[in-house]
Amino acid sequence: MEIKKGIGVSPGVVICTAVVLDAEDLVVPKRHVPAEELTREFERFGSSIASSVVDLTRLRDDVTGKHGKEIGGIFDFHLGILKDKSMITQVSKEIKTQSTTAEYAFTVVMRRYATTFSAMQDRYLSERVKDIYDIERRVLRHLIGEKHQDLLHLTQDVVVIAHDLLPSQTAALDRNRVKGFATDAGGRTSHTAIVARAMGIPAVVGLGNLTREVNGGDVVIIDGNAGVVIVNPDEDQLAEHRETEKRRLRMETQLATLVDLPAETLDGVIVSMQANIEFPAEIDDALSRGAQGIGLYRTEFLFLSSDVEPTEEDHYVAYAEALRRLKGRPLVIRTLDLGADKQSQHHQSNPERNPFLGDRSIRMCLHDIPMFKRQLRAIMRASVLGDVRIMFPMISTLMELRQAKMVLNDVMEELEDEGIAFRRDLPVGMMVEVPAAAIMATNFAKEVNFFSIGTNDLIQYTLAVDRTNEKVAGLFCPAHPSVLLLIRDIIRAGGRSGISVSVCGEMAGEPLYTLLLLGLGLNVFSMNGPDIPEVKKIIRSTTMEHAKTIARKVMSFDSERQVMHFLREETRKIIPEAF
Ligand code: PEP
Numbered sequence: 001m002e003i004k005k006g007i008g009v010s011p012g013v014v015i016c017t018a019v020v021l022d023a024e025d026l027v028v029p030k031r032h033v034p035a036e037e038l039t040r041e042f043e044r045f046g047s048s049i050a051s052s053v054v055d056l057t058r059l060r061d062d063v064t065g066k067h068g069k070e071i072g073g074i075f076d077f078h079l080g081i082l083k084d085k086s087m088i089t090q091v092s093k094e095i096k097t098q099s100t101t102a103e104y105a106f107t108v109v110m111r112r113y114a115t116t117f118s119a120m121q122d123r124y125l126s127e128r129v130k131d132i133y134d135i136e137r138r139v140l141r142h143l144i145g146e147k148h149q150d151l152l153h154l155t156q157d158v159v160v161i162a163h164d165l166l167p168s169q170t171a172a173l174d175r176n177r178v179k180g181f182a183t184d185a186g187g188r189t190s191h192t193a194i195v196a197r198a199m200g201i202p203a204v205v206g207l208g209n210l211t212r213e214v215n216g217g218d219v220v221i222i223d224g225n226a227g228v229v230i231v232n233p234d235e236d237q238l239a240e241h242r243e244t245e246k247r248r249l250r251m252e253t254q255l256a257t258l259v260d261l262p263a264e265t266l267d268g269v270i271v272s273m274q275a276n277i278e279f280p281a282e283i284d285d286a287l288s289r290g291a292q293g294i295g296l297y298r299t300e301f302l303f304l305s306s307d308v309e310p311t312e313e314d315h316y317v318a319y320a321e322a323l324r325r326l327k328g329r330p331l332v333i334r335t336l337d338l339g340a341d342k343q344s345q346h347h348q349s350n351p352e353r354n355p356f357l358g359d360r361s362i363r364m365c366l367h368d369i370p371m372f373k374r375q376l377r378a379i380m381r382a383s384v385l386g387d388v389r390i391m392f393p394m395i396s397t398l399m400e401l402r403q404a405k406m407v408l409n410d411v412m413e414e415l416e417d418e419g420i421a422f423r424r425d426l427p428v429g430m431m432v433e434v435p436a437a438a439i440m441a442t443n444f445a446k447e448v449n450f451f452s453i454g455t456n457d458l459i460q461y462t463l464a465v466d467r468t469n470e471k472v473a474g475l476f477c478p479a480h481p482s483v484l485l486l487i488r489d490i491i492r493a494g495g496r497s498g499i500s501v502s503v504c505g506e507m508a509g510e511p512l513y514t515l516l517l518l519g520l521g522l523n524v525f526s527m528n529g530p531d532i533p534e535v536k537k538i539i540r541s542t543t544m545e546h547a548k549t550i551a552r553k554v555m556s557f558d559s560e561r562q563v564m565h566f567l568r569e570e571t572r573k574i575i576p577e578a579f
């Protein structure tokens, strides 16, 4: 039995059999394979070599055609290694004698080759070590990629253990079979975590080296509330976690009775409860939890769930579906926020050194106007089907906002020329998620119809903490007084200019911050559907006056610890069972 502590990013407890996904570029852990399953490992090894030979032959012929035989010949060395009988015998022997997986056996043999080559006196030969790593990665990609494929055809319930999962991989998990996941890497507001919360499956991230300690088939408890993973638990632990889960489900049932009631404070102030989604299919669930509309539609997931860029029609179909499900309720469509941890296929092969500070989001759209226009055309066409609002992400300068609005105007003119219907008065808003925009909120407020505060990025950029890095996850804190000052000022700036302000970062769905945000004057909250009932309960259990008093007190603190301690105590006074 092994207990590992990480970051609980999606609540709930699940007890289930593990499937382990290794990362291609990491040391592959040694896993034990029972004797009766070894034949399958030999077969997997054989087919990964065969597929790699096919890839390489195609690559060699292609490169030879374009650049000549000499360059193409580089791949003959790779092909030579893959067809080498001695290599194949060595790997087969490792699988058999060590009772291990094809990927582990192959890695052991490739490391042996690498050591031999790098020890060679001849410079040309010693440099071949890089080719060995390249060959290793290619074959592992086949072996490990095959397991990712297997995940799409599960026949029993599992929990997924992985070094990391891309948001797109998470979104593609079979919701009927994958009951939870745990990863070595990641932070609370990484998009992988956000997707898990939206899917409503328990998840823990930032576990360090969990993948080395779990074998496929092990029984695992994933406790997303406590941020704990227990590998091969004993009877007491099983009983304890089953009990915790029962308690949580009881509370959920109680909260479900609030669905049709307004988020109204005891002194009659009404707050709008909106949901965040990645896919239109999430809308029904969000509505069933009390969402009054969609405050953030992360449209980039349309991109991430496919290998090719969506067409204008793909965008339009998705937006039309969302509006059909919403039946007149509002839909805030955020334009593509690609980049950083939401890489498109194209960018994965061209990694940036500092992707969160790089060609991300609105910057990427303004660098690729045809792509941007395809999306804007689809949004405008969909604008006649319901209450559509458009929102630009990651705006950091007024010029950027103006450029984005100019492209939108161009699109409107094009549509007009083509005789296509659209709503010219559609509200245009922006995310305030970069400190530069937060500090200049008054200026920005004059040029948009609404603000939505993206606390996930606002915290990351204000505190200089990568939101996906488990090593600094302890520093990522919404309660930091600098972040709270920015939020307060954005809400004030919006209020003075008469535009609406919402918060759509994860902070909006964290019960710890509900009283504070309410007291700062926030009246639109947008969060993952499953978070709505608890936040609503807090709003319904307090008065605006009380929330304002709490906010005033919080703003007098100078440390995040004081803020969190105070808010925890105050929230518990209202709802003793909170947290
Ligand atoms: C945010 O940054 O808070 C936000 C809502 O956007 P995303 O999490 O998609 O970056």
Ligand code: MG
Binding pocket: 393, 433, 454, 456, 457
């Ligand atoms: Mg953001």
